[in-house]
Amino acid sequence: MSRKMPDEAYEEFKQVAGENNVSIEPEVLETYTYMNGLAQGAMGFHWNRKPIGVVLPSTLEEVRKILEICTRYGLKFKAHSTAWVIMALATSGNVVLLDMRRMNNLEINERDFFLITESYPPAGVAQIEAMKKGLQPHLVGAGPNASNLASATSMQGTGGTSVRTSMNERNVLAVEWVLPTGEVLKLGSINTPGAGWFCGDGPGPSLRGMMRGAVGQVSGNGVFTKVALKLYPWYGPEYKGGGEPPFFNSEEVPNSYLKYVLWDSFDDEAEGLYRLGEAEIIDYNNRWAAGAFTSAMTTSNQEYLDAEAAGKYKEMFGKGFWTFFMHAPSERSLKHRIKVFEKIVSDTGGEIADPMIFGKRSYEIALQNAVRAIWIAKAAYMPTSANTGSMPMTYENIDQCFKYALPISVNAKKEYANQDKILNEGADNCYACIDEDGHYIHIEHACLIDTWEPKGEPGGAAMVGMAKALSKGMGLLYMSWPGSLKDFIVYLQYSAQIQSMIDPNGIADSSGTMGASYLAT
Amino acid sequence: MSLSDYHYEVSHCHRCSYCKFVPFQVMKSRRFFQGCPSIAFRNFHSYAAGGRVILALSIIEGRLKEYTETLAKIVFECTMCGACQVQCRTYNYNLNPIEVMQELRTHLIENGQLIPEHLMVIDGLKREDNVFGEPKADRNRWLEGLEIKDINTEKADVLFHPGCRTCYDEEFWDNARAAVTILQNAGVDVGTAGKEDSCCGGRAYEMGYKGELVNYAEALAGRIKASGATKLVTPCADCYGTFKAYFPIVGQELDVEILHTSEMYDRLIKEGRIKLKKEIPMKITYHDPCKLGRRGEPGIPWEGEYKRVEPHIFAPVPEKPVKLGLGGCYEPPRDVLKAIPGVELVEMERNRIHSWCCGAGGGAMEAFEDLSTWTALERIEEAKSTGAEVMVTACPWCERNFRDAIKEAGGGFEVFDVTEFVREAMGG
Ligand SMILES: Cc1cc2nc3c(=O)[nH]c(=O)nc-3n(C[C@H](O)[C@H](O)[C@H](O)COP(=O)(O)OP(=O)(O)OC[C@H]3O[C@@H](n4cnc5c(N)ncnc54)[C@H](O)[C@@H]3O)c2cc1C
Numbered sequence: 038m039s040r041k042m043p044d045e046a047y048e049e050f051k052q053v054a055g056e057n058n059v060s061i062e063p064e065v066l067e068t069y070t071y072m073n074g075l076a077q078g079a080m081g082f083h084w085n086r087k088p089i090g091v092v093l094p095s096t097l098e099e100v101r102k103i104l105e106i107c108t109r110y111g112l113k114f115k116a117h118s119t120a121w122v123i124m125a126l127a128t129s130g131n132v133v134l135l136d137m138r139r140m141n142n143l144e145i146n147e148r149d150f151f152l153i154t155e156s157y158p159p160a161g162v163a164q165i166e167a168m169k170k171g172l173q174p175h176l177v178g179a180g181p182n183a184s185n186l187a188s189a190t191s192m193q194g195t196g197g198t199s200v201r202t203s204m205n206e207r208n209v210l211a212v213e214w215v216l217p218t219g220e221v222l223k224l225g226s227i228n229t230p231g232a233g234w235f236c237g238d239g240p241g242p243s244l245r246g247m248m249r250g251a252v253g254q255v256s257g258n259g260v261f262t263k264v265a266l267k268l269y270p271w272y273g274p275e276y277k278g279g280g281e282p283p284f285f286n287s288e289e290v291p292n293s294y295l296k297y298v299l300w301d302s303f304d305d306e307a308e309g310l311y312r313l314g315e316a317e318i319i320d321y322n323n324r325w326a327a328g329a330f331t332s333a334m335t336t337s338n339q340e341y342l343d344a345e346a347a348g349k350y351k352e353m354f355g356k357g358f359w360t361f362f363m364h365a366p367s368e369r370s371l372k373h374r375i376k377v378f379e380k381i382v383s384d385t386g387g388e389i390a391d392p393m394i395f396g397k398r399s400y401e402i403a404l405q406n407a408v409r410a411i412w413i414a415k416a417a418y419m420p421t422s423a424n425t426g427s428m429p430m431t432y433e434n435i436d437q438c439f440k441y442a443l444p445i446s447v448n449a450k451k452e453y454a455n456q457d458k459i460l461n462e463g464a465d466n467c468y469a470c471i472d473e474d475g476h477y478i479h480i481e482h483a484c485l486i487d488t489w490e491p492k493g494e495p496g497g498a499a500m501v502g503m504a505k506a507l508s509k510g511m512g513l514l515y516m517s518w519p520g521s522l523k524d525f526i527v528y529l530q531y532s533a534q535i536q537s538m539i540d541p542n543g544i545a546d547s548s549g550t551m552g553a554s555y556l557a558t
Numbered sequence: 559m560s561l562s563d564y565h566y567e568v569s570h571c572h573r574c575s576y577c578k579f580v581p582f583q584v585m586k587s588r589r590f591f592q593g594c595p596s597i598a599f600r601n602f603h604s605y606a607a608g609g610r611v612i613l614a615l616s617i618i619e620g621r622l623k624e625y626t627e628t629l630a631k632i633v634f635e636c637t638m639c640g641a642c643q644v645q646c647r648t649y650n651y652n653l654n655p656i657e658v659m660q661e662l663r664t665h666l667i668e669n670g671q672l673i674p675e676h677l678m679v680i681d682g683l684k685r686e687d688n689v690f691g692e693p694k695a696d697r698n699r700w701l702e703g704l705e706i707k708d709i710n711t712e713k714a715d716v717l718f719h720p721g722c723r724t725c726y727d728e729e730f731w732d733n734a735r736a737a738v739t740i741l742q743n744a745g746v747d748v749g750t751a752g753k754e755d756s757c758c759g760g761r762a763y764e765m766g767y768k769g770e771l772v773n774y775a776e777a778l779a780g781r782i783k784a785s786g787a788t789k790l791v792t793p794c795a796d797c798y799g800t801f802k803a804y805f806p807i808v809g810q811e812l813d814v815e816i817l818h819t820s821e822m823y824d825r826l827i828k829e830g831r832i833k834l835k836k837e838i839p840m841k842i843t844y845h846d847p848c849k850l851g852r853r854g855e856p857g858i859p860w861e862g863e864y865k866r867v868e869p870h871i872f873a874p875v876p877e878k879p880v881k882l883g884l885g886g887c888y889e890p891p892r893d894v895l896k897a898i899p900g901v902e903l904v905e906m907e908r909n910r911i912h913s914w915c916c917g918a919g920g921g922a923m924e925a926f927e928d929l930s931t932w933t934a935l936e937r938i939e940e941a942k943s944t945g946a947e948v949m950v951t952a953c954p955w956c957e958r959n960f961r962d963a964i965k966e967a968g969g970g971f972e973v974f975d976v977t978e979f980v981r982e983a984m985g986g
Contacts, residue, residue: 062628065602067616068609074572093601119575138601143588161582162591181582182575278583282648282882285583337651338873409582415649421870422570422652457869487870
């Protein structure tokens with residue numbers, strides 16, 4: 038049951054954040070109740086729990102006071118950054134949402150290779166500023182519109198550059214964190230006066246693991262107000278685009294190499310990936326199949342259908358393909374990398390294709406993915422606008438994913454696609470990237486669905502895929518979650534214990550952890 | 559089309575926030591990364607196109623049953639600049655936020671949820687045929703002393719449409735007279751509609767009063783037909799966008815070529831009929847008025863519905879025209895300015911289809927002054943950041959709003975019209 042915000046609490050919120058930055062108006066709250074696209078949204082449940090209020094804090098102190106008010110009045114809270122994902126919305130009846138939009142500061146520390154970001158700045162904005170200084174942050178596959186802080190502290194963290202820039206949870210240095218009790222916890226070097234933001238640990242035991250668990254606690258552990266994140270070299274010049282949307286024209290990136298690679302079998306694919314990873318030459322990688330490619334290449338649903346009917350993308354990319362991007366500090370270094378790249382691809386039976394193969398559009402898509410993570414999410418949503426996701430999503434080793442999990446997933450999906458329960462865009466519509474030079478791989482298997490489709494059966498394929506994977510002992514492989522259901526439940530129990538320790542009044546609105554909310558979907 | 563006809567579109571918003579930002583391919587800095595003035599000013603998601611789309615869905619699905627003042631404030635506290643449309647369409651091709659927002663406005667008005675300040679405008683408009691409610695008889699004071707044909711009594715090749723802002727804001731009379739004189743000196747056969755001249759109806763439409771637009775469109779189409787003019791020329795971007803984009807949408811294509819004065823100058827300069835001899839040694843920047851630029855893109859009427867064309871694929875049948883603003887007028891004013899000796903034209907970060915609004919449109923200037931002023935000052939900051947000495951634009955509404963905002967902020971920057979530069983460069 039949704040409650041109403043107590044009048045006194047409302048007054049106090051207004052005193053803290055300013056009258057214009059608090060709303061309990063039903064029309065405003067309505068706009069914080071809807072989400073389409075993934076998880077429940079993709080299942081047709083566009084409308085979620087309505088918060089009882091939304092507050093827009095602008096400082097650490099305001100956040101602290103807001104959580105204190107929540108505690109005093111027995112209200113729950115949830116913070117979000119850009120709210121690109123359904124976990125950003127309220128899940129219980131008396132939630133005050135902290136929309137962190139006004140916490141928008143960003144600082145680049147050029148000398149020490151890190152940035153300090155508040156909650157809101159979209160990752161793409163951070164990247165634009167960093168590139169001016171020859172640096173780049175990690176961008177997740179969600180795209181440049183998602184917040185780096187949210188990704189690093191609270192949810193997931195992988196993307197096509199993870200091969201070079203790691204996963205966002207590993208990029209976290211010092212953190213400013215408001216616990217649900219309103220206490221401020223500073224992780225890492227900022228806890229030592231004058232030491233700055235350069236380090237995530239110390240003094241004492243590291244708490245970064247507790248902060249996000251395996252995947253992020255989706256605001257269940259408090260509110261993060263500032264985080265320092267590692268930056269990586271960008272050999273310049275800054276990326277520049279112009280021309281006409283939606284494909285635009287990018288200026289050429291000097292000393293870079295952009296190619297597609299196609300392998301014939303999952304075995305060869307896995308071998309190629311291991312070796313490319315080991316060689317430490319790749320700066321961006323992304324696997325797509327024909328479905329995602331068609332979504333990215335087209336500008337209307339009719340055009341999508343026409344492209345499907347023409348069949349040339351399916352013919353070329355039916356078994357999936359990879360985009361690889363290398364960006365070197367010098368021409369000589371690039372030449373060396375290209376040699377290594379070509380040798381590995383050839384040794385593993387791969388075929389190299391030029392991204393211009395389907396014209397300027399396909400080149401732009403590949404390049405903009407590589408340098409700004411622009412097209413992944415579009416391909417995950419169009420033409421249906423929803424994706425019931427992925428079965429199983431994994432964050433494990435390449436063998437497990439390609440030789441075992443993906444075939445299970447592809448077969449499970451076939452049954453559903455053939456009956457039109459999901460879009461039949463080819464059974465393999467797997468998105469993947471290798472992380473940290475191939476030590477890990479992240480895969481997601483798209484199941485597109487239009488919620489208006491009468492035959493649609495959202496979630497079914499994902500569930501069947503998951504069940505089949507579980508029966509083969511691979512189950513819940515998602516990020517660093519334990520694979521078996523039994524171990525996963527232990528993980529959830531640990532998470533819940535940590536949460537009850539740092540949130541003794543139980544005011545964080547989180548369906549336990551990211552894990553629990555995942556299971557709930 | 560009615561609001562419920564947008565059900566498919568509004569239930570296919572991804573909540574990605576692209577409507578808030580300049581597209582990431584062309585974004586240049588954190589300082590100027592925002593694309594939508596309304597959300598940038600208010601911060602609640604409600605004030606982004608995405609938020610309004612959710613409200614539309616909520617109304618269509620019967621969740622929001624009451625039309626309240628808050629709802630009206632959210633819907634109308636927006637300049638209708640159309641940046642969201644360009645930004646959304648770079649990503650999602652099943653949604654047209656600007657259409658949804660226009661339809662929401664019309665829907666609220668039809669359901670009696672009015673904005674009092676807008677109602678005053680509409681009352682004045684109905685009474686006096688102008689958006690200020692000023693006496694109709696004063697409409698032509700701007701052309702006193704000017705020799706110009708009256709199309710009611712003489713034929714003219716070009717019908718000059720000044721627009722309400724020009725007619726009733728004395729600060730722009732000089733410009734309008736200069737525009738006519740420049741054209742006449744270049745040998746253009748110009749006339750005005752004399753006592754028949756009236757509002758274009760565009761601002762009323764954006765305030766949700768579609769009927770007013772239809773009336774004014776019909777009247778103007780009739781006048782043009784009777785006059786035999788081949789061109790309709792206006793110095794007002796607001797009117798230009800109305801003629802080009804809105805008239806066709808309400809079924810009133812004008813049977814003439816529609817040109818902004820800057821387009822006419824550009825043509826005449828290139829034909830050698832206007833000579834810009836005098837040097838103006840100045841670094842300037844140009845502001846794209848929304849209704850000349852992305853919202854001046856020719857409107858293409860569409861009647862149809864989203865149909866299930868294949869399992870899981872719903873497509874608009876017939877295909878819906880894509881609105882990305884590419885058909886707007888961007889280069890002619892720039893070419894005119896660049897043709898002036900001594901002028902150095904520098905671009906702001908957000909330009910052409912990605913331009914930041916001046917804040918005057920969509921009824922914001924009339925009812926939401928804070929948003930309007932803030933939006934203008936943001937643009938002035940952007941203009942200053944280029945190192946330009948002044949900003950030049952091509953719409954009296956933009957100029958009015960900029961000048962007022964600058965004055966309110968204590969001065970320190972100037973805004974001019976393209977016509978002022980042309981006149982000066984022609985030797986004054
Ligand atoms: C289409 C799509 C594709 C995606 N692909 C990827 C991908 O490839 N890789 C990947 O890593 N992720 C992916 N994601 C998920 C992604 O991690 C998040 O969407 C994104 O990183 C988070 O940024 P955001 O600004 O949207 O966060 P939000 O949606 O605002 O928040 C995400 C979660 O973090 C919490 N949170 C946010 N800010 C704070 C804060 N200041 N304090 C406490 N809690 C907070 C929220 O409560 C929420 O639970 C995808 C999401 C979508 C919708």
